[in-house]
């Protein structure tokens with residue numbers, strides 16, 4: 001560890017599981033003070049990590065997180081919008097079977113929580129002419145699966161939003177970047193594979209093997225792989241990067 005983030009204050013959403021938990025741990029190891037949130041604190045966070053219980057599907061939850069983050073950390077240097085609605089994503093009957101409530105949930109958690117949190121925390125960054133924001137997207141935004149079209153469309157909207165925000169704030173010292181992920185071994189991915197296996201009448205091991213065969217590098221991503229990328233993007237080593245959308249997927253996406 002190079003401890004490049006000593007003295008930095010970071011907020012990571014959804015840091016009690018999977019990718020968010022790895023990002024929290026990585027930023028802390030690099031020296032940042034880290035605050036995270038979830039609806040419930042199911043997993044044990046590393047000592048020293050600050051926690052706010054908040055449901056980011058609601059305006060109130062997002063406001064509470066922002067207020068408590070500002071009150072506790074003061075100036076915020078890094079914001080990682082990691083949270084997404086990752087339950088019951090797969091609709092075997094296709095996109096027409098995705099209920100209105102699932103569309104609303106996808107848009108409010110995957111898109112609007114980031115928009116709201118950015119709006120709440122950006123003024124401090126802009127005043128100091130310094131800050132780094134990350135949005136976590138998915139390859140499905142570019143190669144949509146009909147069975148989870150609400151998820152794909154919300155992530156595609158997040159991509160466009162992220163680029164536009166980067167253009168808006170670049171001249172005022174704040175960098176905004178995005179990571180577009182392939183399949184990463186997390187509880188979220190386990191749930192997906194369980195649902196897919198059930199819908200196709202196969203066991204989970206077979207579903208996992210089929211997914212694995214599609215990845216040119218021959219393995220699922222690990223949460224730490226994503227944390228390494230995010231750690232780089234928020235550091236001064238990436239000081240000439242903004243508006244970028246970095247694909248990290250073991251070679252899965254077949255497009256340029």
Ligand SMILES: NC(=O)c1ccc[n+]([C@@H]2O[C@H](COP(=O)([O-])OP(=O)(O)OC[C@H]3O[C@@H](n4cnc5c(N)ncnc54)[C@H](OP(=O)(O)O)[C@@H]3O)[C@@H](O)[C@H]2O)c1
Nearest residue numbers: 014016017018019038039040055056084138183184186188
């Ligand atoms: N894993 C993959 O293969 C993959 C692929 C592409 C993109 N991604 C993206 O990577 C990010 C993380 O995914 P993951 O697989 O690590 O997910 P995960 O294991 O399901 O973890 C999600 C985290 O977000 C929290 N969370 C969920 N809904 C929330 C809400 N409404 N308010 C506050 N916190 C909430 C969860 O805690 P609580 O449940 O306690 O709230 C948990 O801490 C997501 O943006 C996802 O779309 C993942």
